[in-house]
Amino acid sequence: MYAVGIDLGGTYTKVAVISKRGKMAGRTHFETQKFNKFDSWVEKSVSVIKNLLKENSVAGKNFVGVGIGAPGHIDHKKGIIHTLVNIKGWDSVHLAKEFKKRMGKPVYVDNDANMMALGEYAYGAAKGARNAICITLGTGVGGGLILENKLYHGSFMAGGEIGHMPVNVEGPACACGGKACVESYVGNSYIVKRTVGYLKRHNKSILARWFKGKYHKITPLDIANAAKSGDALAKQIWDETGEYLGVCLAGVVNLLDPEIVVIGGGVAKAGGLIFKPVRKTLKERVMQIYSERLKIVPAKLGNDGGLMGCAWQVFEHGKA
Ligand SMILES: [Zn+2]
Incomplete structure (x- = not known):
């Protein structure tokens, strides 16, 4: 049995054919920006899926459906995208319905961070766990909750937004409308911003030598490389970043009692x-009861977590 997973990203749309046991049989991608109108994206995706299925000789009963992960506010029950983070003009589009019409198979749509969490739960680092918290650190900070072996969506289908947990009383304003959200301390651009702020005062850092004032070019990877070569400022930045994230997660752990x-x-x-x-x-x-038992581990599936979660979603629904 095979399902198709689609990961709609701001830069690339990734498409993969995945077996129930979690083996990726075939994969491809296309540039999202070239098909950023809703209708043209749907048409392109459907033709890519059909080709991929053909190439991998997956057809008929062997092909059980399509799972789609997208960055935004999604009604997973109806398969509607309310708003997307990176792409404008896709407001309240019936994505599942449009796909179903063309593919003749069940289609499920959900938030991409939720799909990453589901992927890690089904095939990755949280396999076998009953309660897990998954967090993705990038430009934004995404999260997904697995509670009692199920993905948790919440009342308004926006559950698991760990990135918007406040970690301070006062702090930077956040795009979500709040302030001092953990994303404003550990998101890519904020890590860099904090580093640049320090560099203007501590120019003994190796980063000052590497970038000679062109600080806008600094990435988190550069800060990691500087820390690895012993730079005190870079180390301090990572210590602070880890501490903010740790404070945020401590709240989540005390509330939800996850094992991982x-x-x-x-x-x-x-x-x-x-x-x-x-x-x-x-x-x-x-709380002390967690401190010895709680596991904090890196994700296992890398950038494929979302795709794997999308496929799992299809297999799970098929069971019911
Ligand atoms: Zn926020």
């Missing part, structure tokens, strides 16, 4: 630089 926290996304590639302060902060801040 999975951390993925580009910024998580800093490895121990961020995991160490996160683990330390959590140990200090969570």
Whole structure:
């Protein structure tokens, strides 16, 4: 049995054919921007899916449906995208209905961070867990909750927005309407912004030598490389970033009592630089019953977590 997973990203749309056991049989991608009108994106995706199924000799009963993950506010029950983060003009579009019409199979649409969480739960780092928190660190900070073996959506289908947990009373204004959200401390651009602020005062950092004032070019990867080569300022930045994330997660852990926290996304590639302060902060801040047992692990599926979750969604619905 095979399902198709689609990960609609601002830059690329990734499409994959995935078996029930989690083997990726075939995959491809196209540039989202070239098909950013809703109708043309649907047409392009459907033709890409049909080709991919043909290439991999998947047809008929073997093909059970399509799962789609998108960055935005999604009504997963009706398969409607209310708003997207990166693409304008897709307001209240009936994505599942349009796909179903063309594919003749069940289609499920959900938030991309939720799909990443589901992927890690079904095939990755949180496999076998009953309660898991998954968080993706990138430009934004996404999250997904698995509670009692189920993806948690909440009352208004916006559950699991860990990125918008406040970690301070006062702090930077956030696009969500709140302030001092954890995303404003550990999101890509904010890590860089904080670094640049420090660099203007501490020009002894190796980063000052590397970038010679062209600080807008600095990326989290550069800050990780600087820390790995012993730079004190860069290390401090990662310690702070890990601490903010740890404080946020301590609240979530005390509230939900999960057995595992999975951390993925580009910024998580800093490895121990961020995991160490996160683990330390959590140990200090969570209630004692968790401090020895709670696992904090990197995501296993990398950028494919979302695709895998989309496929799992199709297999799970098929069972019911
Ligand atoms: Zn926010």
